[in-house]
Amino acid sequence: MAHNKFVMAGVMGWPVAHSRSPVIHNHWIRQYGLQGAYGLFPVQPGKLEDAIRGLPALGLAGCNVTIPHKVDAMKLMDAVDPLARRMGAINTIVVSPEGALHGFNNDGFGYIQCLRDAKPDWQANAGPATVLGAGGAARAVVLSLLDEGATEVRLINRTRAKAQALADEFGSGVQVYDWDERHEALSGIALLVNTTNQGMHGQPDLDIQLDRLPQTALVSDAIYIPLETPLLKAARLRGNATVNGLGMLLNQARPAFKAWFGVMPEITDELRQAIMATF
Ligand code: NAP
Numbered sequence: 001m002a003h004n005k006f007v008m009a010g011v012m013g014w015p016v017a018h019s020r021s022p023v024i025h026n027h028w029i030r031q032y033g034l035q036g037a038y039g040l041f042p043v044q045p046g047k048l049e050d051a052i053r054g055l056p057a058l059g060l061a062g063c064n065v066t067i068p069h070k071v072d073a074m075k076l077m078d079a080v081d082p083l084a085r086r087m088g089a090i091n092t093i094v095v096s097p098e099g100a101l102h103g104f105n106n107d108g109f110g111y112i113q114c115l116r117d118a119k120p121d122w123q124a125n126a127g128p129a130t131v132l133g134a135g136g137a138a139r140a141v142v143l144s145l146l147d148e149g150a151t152e153v154r155l156i157n158r159t160r161a162k163a164q165a166l167a168d169e170f171g172s173g174v175q176v177y178d179w180d181e182r183h184e185a186l187s188g189i190a191l192l193v194n195t196t197n198q199g200m201h202g203q204p205d206l207d208i209q210l211d212r213l214p215q216t217a218l219v220s221d222a223i224y225i226p227l228e229t230p231l232l233k234a235a236r237l238r239g240n241a242t243v244n245g246l247g248m249l250l251n252q253a254r255p256a257f258k259a260w261f262g263v264m265p266e267i268t269d270e271l272r273q274a275i276m277a278t279f
Pocket of ligand 1: 107110132133134135136137138157158159162195196197198200222223224245246248249250252
C-alpha cells in the first residue's frame with residue numbers, strides 16, 4: 001500500500017462507542033508516521049448491507065466488524081478467508097483495489113499470539129486444554145488451538161448443547177463435559193481458558209475450584225476488563241502463569257492494520273498504557 005496516500009478504515013458495530021479499536025489503530029498510524037484515520041461507524045443491524053456496500057464507494061481500505069455484525073457481514077463478502085469460513089464469522093474486511101470485499105477473522109491469530117507473547121516456548125500439544133464457554137470467543141480459541149496442534153480440548157459450557165454443536169463441527173479433538181464437571185476437568189491440563197463473560201466487570205466471578213489444576217498449567221482469560229479477573233488472580237496466587245485478554249485484543253488488530261496500512265505493527269508498552277487509560 002502506498003505510504004503517501006491517506007488511508008481510512010474503521011469499525012462497524014451496534015453499539016460501537018465502547019470499541020477500543022480506534023485507540024489501537026490511530027496509535028499505530030501516529031507511531032509509524034502514516035497518513036490516515038480510523039473511525040467508529042455505528043451501523044444499525046438493518047443497515048449493515050448498505051454500510052458494507054458503501055466501503056469501496058467511500059474509498060475506505062476496509063473495516064473491522066464487531067457485535068452484532070460478525071456473522072451477517074460474512075455473507076456479504078466477495079471472498080472469505082478459509083479460516084474465517086470455518087469460524088463462521090469475520091472481524092475484518094479488506095477492500096481490494098478493484099473494490100472487491102475480502103473477509104478475514106483474526107481473533108484466533110490474536111489468541112495464539114498473546115500466549116506466545118507471554119510464553120515464547122508455548123506449544124499447543126503440551127497437554128490437554130480446558131476451554132470454558134461456547135460463544136464467539138470460544139470458536140476462535142478452540143479452532144486456533146486445534147490448528148496449532150492441540151490434540152485434546154475439553155469444552156465446557158453452561159448450555160451443553162452449544163458446546164456439543166461446536167464439537168460436532170470441529171471433530172474428535174474436542175470433548176464435551178458437563179458444566180458440573182468443570183472442576184474435575186482441570187486435572188492434568190496444560191492450559192485453561194475462560195471465554196465466558198463470568199469475571200467481566202459487572203458480572204459475577206467465574207465459579208470454579210482450581211484445586212485439581214496443575215501448577216504448571218497456563219491460565220488465560222479472554223476478558224480484559226478488569227485486566228486481572230478473579231480467575232487470573234486466584235491462579236496467580238497459587239503459582240500458575242496467567243495471560244489476560246488484552247494481548248488477544250491487541251494482537252487481533254495487527255494483521256488488519258498490516259492489510260490496510262502496509263505495516264505489521266508492534267505492541268509497545270505505550271500502546272498498552274494508552275488502552276489501559278480508557279478502562
Ligand atoms: P458470547 O458469544 O455471548 O458467549 C458468552 C459465553 O458466556 C457463553 O458460552 C455463555 O454460556 C457464557 N455465559 C454467560 N453467562 C454465564 C453464566 N452465568 N455462567 C456460565 N457461563 C455463562 O460472547 P463472546 O463474544 O464469546 O465473548 C465472551 C467473553 O470474551 C466476553 O467477556 C468478551 O469480552 C471476551 N472477548 C474478548 C476478546 C479479546 O480480544 N480479548 C475477543 C472476544 C471476546 P451459554 O451458552 O450457556 O449462554
